[in-house]
Amino acid sequence: MTNDLVAFLRARLDESAQIARQAERATGSADWRADWRQVAENRFDARIISAPDKPVFDGYGRIDAAEFASRQDPARVLADIEADRALLAQYEAVADMDTEDAEPEFAYGRAVGLGVAVCYRALKYANHTDYREEWRP
Incomplete structure (x- = not known):
């Protein structure tokens, strides 16, 4: 599930970034x-x-x-995308330790916490056809 969720969220971020950059080019400004x-x-x-x-x-x-x-505006959208990408990168580093049952060890707690955060950030794409209900926090 985690690899699919990461791939899903990356694809949505790439789509949003492309649209924001197109708007920036079309208007001559990101602000x-x-x-x-x-x-x-x-x-x-x-x-x-x-x-x-x-x-x-x-x-x-x-x-x-x-x-x-x-x-x-494109600047705000791109900043939001960069924040999501940073969160996603942190989660990817520990995603293999993510579990439904949180362990007392720090690494597992970090993985579970980041997993929950990534699920919440993915909610903004819940109406997308590739979104899975199992990702809903």
Whole structure:
């Protein structure tokens, strides 16, 4: 199970990184931010821009939606992916010691703890067709 879970999570991270890099290349920047201006009494022009003030998305929209979307910029996505990859590398180093029954020895405790962490990080891909319910923590 552990080798399959590691391979599954690596594949999802690679997919996410590829999409983030494509967005970065398409917009010319990895850092996006929300920008808006009031255009009428109860109407705002909300947009997402990349440096230097190049619109990623332009149009009338909700400020909170634009703010949320801007926080999904390639830089943040790639940083999240790197954190997941670091966690995965730590787990891979001790995955052969992972067991359902935690042993009192440190190495087994570390392996079980990292295994649980990897399972939780994989949850964000639970709707993927290759995700297995046995990985659900």
